[in-house]
Amino acid sequence: MKNWLRSSLIPFACITTMVVMGFLFLPIHTTFAQDVAVQGLQTVGDASGLGQEDIRVIIGNVIRIALGFLGLVAVIIVIYGGALWMMSKGDPAKIAKAQSILVNAGIGLAIILSALIITQFVLNALADATGLGTGTSTSSDLITIDPLSSSLGSGIIDSHYPMRNAQDVPRNTSIVVTFREAMDAASLMDGYTGDPSIALPLRAGSVVIYPTNLGESSALPPADVNVSVTPDLKSFVFDPAPYLGSALEDTAYTVELTNDIQLANGDSAFTGAFADGYSWRFRVSTELDLIPPTIESVIPIASTTNARNILIQINYSEPVNPISASGPTSSFSNIVATGAAGTIAGSWGLMNQFQSNEFVSDLACGTNSCGEVIYCLPSNDAITVDVLAASLAAEPPAALLPPNGVIDMAGNSLDGNSDGAATGPSTDSYTWNFSTNDSIVLVPPQVVSTTPAITPGMPGQNVAFDQPVHLLFDSLLSLNTVNADALQLRSPTENLWFTFRSVVSGYPNPTNPAVTIPSHEVTVLHGVFSSEQIYGVEVDSSLRSIYQNCFTPSRSQTCTGGEANCCNDESQSGLCSYPHFTL
Structure with a gap:
């Protein structure tokens, strides 16, 4: 037994350790070629019904099982050695044999346990590096590439919640998708007859929601998902009846939007390069969200006087x-702007990853520098804005549904006074006042700075693969225009997903650095860049300021040559070869 243990168990365990380390440390390169290949492989995988897990993850799990089995064998050998010692009856030869077995089994067990620890550490490190790891997870749902992702930005998808690869998503969340065009609600809602105010069950085959490691066969039944839609037929809210995940461990989920979904005109929502649909993943925690939302800032600022063509914004x-x-x-009263003549007619939109409201009135009052119509608030008026908290259900902060006030993605009512508790519309609604004059501001927004930084004629250099792209403007923007119609992330294959997040920022006044000018910084969130490739952000005149004047592509604070376009911060009369405004 002694010779067998030394010649077989210990060398085998050492070899296993080296194989684990060598294989798991092979580099993983996420490239556009892989993206295209994986898109095709996923199609084949879907048709075949086979699993689509990364091969390194599968082998890592097999190795863990094998090491666990070897550990069991080692424990059995230890038990055998102990039993042999106990039955030796003082025989020195039997005692020596038992001791030898125990010593060698202990050595083998230590090596096996070391290999298991190293394997677990490496797999967790890979999980964290690829965006779905928690540092302690042992699940096999790691993401190393982004198949079926390019419809976000380049295709029909404007934004969704939870975001791609989101972590610590509460179990009681809703899932929301906003499309760039009006959709045929009947292709997503079973029994839809034209009334967007009625929540209905999910239409089978349109959206599939399932725990990633269990596969599509474990998808939520359509009857367990209630679907609501906004009046413009662009935003759909999917509310799972049972909570997602488990109270015991984090759970990764996959959401798939299929090519059964149709536009309002009856055409397929996913065509051409996007014909296979859209898919993303996120990780659900073990917790429920019981924290109500609050309001962080508003525009116009309370008690100020403003040009009448300013937009109203609320940031949550x-x-x-x-x-x-x-x-x-005409049909929405959870947020109301009131002037001397009563409720101001217009529309409240929700954008900026569902964290900002923007109000545009119905009163046309002129054109901007691009010849587009602008809309104004009543002139020389005192305006009050009321953001209503929702009535509460039996277990606050959860609101009654359908809500008669603002709620978060978990159904918690607005905490308007920011005291940490939701108490309903009578005490927790949020109100502020401002005034307008008779002026109209028509100054176009300009780019102040970019990250990655650029120099005239040269794109940014040595950019990290996951570097967010930032554009700081010299003014506040219309958040409704910070979208893929006005900004494009250009890539060699034009299939890298992207979306936007804007925050109120500021920069020093050039003539008085002690004064900070309020402005927006736009962040372009995106898929992983590939090495040795040129990327760029293209900004066109569809982007507008908070006063609704259009961005001029030929201008930034440092690109002032007067030509039609600005290419890598150089003024140019013709179109930039690729793209109009590169980073």
């Missing part, structure tokens, strides 16, 4: 449910 502490926070004033 977290994403809020679009059913509760968007719609035309």
Whole structure:
């Protein structure tokens, strides 16, 4: 037994350790070629019904099982050695044999345990590096590439919640998708007859929601998912009847939008390069969200006087449910702007990853520098804005549904006074006042700075693969225009997903650095860049300021040559070869 243990168990365990380390440390390169290949492989995988897990993850799990089996064998050998010692009856030869077995089994067990620890550490490190790891997870749902992702930005998808690879998502969350065009609600809602105010079950085959490691066979039944839609037929809220995940361990989920989904005109929502649909993953925690949303800032600032073509904006502490926070004033009253003549007619939109409202009135009052119509608030008026908290259900902060006030993605009512508790509309609604004059401001927004930084004629250099792209403007923007119609992340294959997040920032006044000018910084969130490739952000005149004047592509604070376009911060008369405004 002694010779067998030394010649077989210990060398085998050592070899196993080296194989684990060598294989798991092979580099993983995420490239566009892989993206294209994986798109095709996923199609084949879907048709075959076979699993689509990364091969390194599968082998890592097999190795863990094998090491666990070897550990069991070692424990059995230890038990055998102990039993042999106990039955030796003082025989020195038998005692020596038992001791030898125990010593060698202990050595083998130590090596096996070391290999298991190293394997677990490496797999967790890979999980964290690829965006779905928690540092302690042992699940096999790691993401190393982004198949079926390019419809976000380049295709029909404007934004969704939870975001791609989101972590610590509460179990009681809703899932929300906003499309760039009006959709055929009947292709997503079973029994839809034209009334967007009625929540209906999910239409089978349109959206599939399932725990990633269990596969599509474990998808939530359509009858267990209630679907609501905003009046513009662009934002759909999917509310799972049972909570997602488990109270015991984190759970990764996959959401798939299929090519059964149709536009309002009956055409397929996913065509051409996007014909296979869209898919993303996120990780659900073990916790429920019981924290109500608050309001972080508002525009115009309270008690100020403003040009009448300013837009009204509300910024929340977290994403809020679009059913509760968007719609035309003709049918939506959870947020109300009132002037001397009563409710101001217009429409409340929800954008900026569902964290900002923007109000545009119905009163046309002129054109901007691009010849587009602008809309104004009543002139020389005192305006009050009321953001209503929702009535509470039996277990606050949860709101009654459908909500008669603003709620977050977990159904918690607005905490308007920010005291940490939701108490309903009579005490927790949020109100502020401002005034307008008779002026109209028509100054176009300009780019102040970019990250990665650029120099005239040269793109940014040595950019990290996951580097967010930032554009700081010299003014506040219309958040409704910070979208893929106005900004494009250009890539060699034009299939890298991207979306936007804007925050109120500021920069020093050039003539008085002690004064900070309020402005927006736009972040372009995106898929992983590939090495040795040129990327760029293209900004066109569809982007507008908070006063609704259009961005001029030929201008930034440092690109002032007067030509039609600005290419890598150089003025140019013709179109930039690729793209109009590169980073």
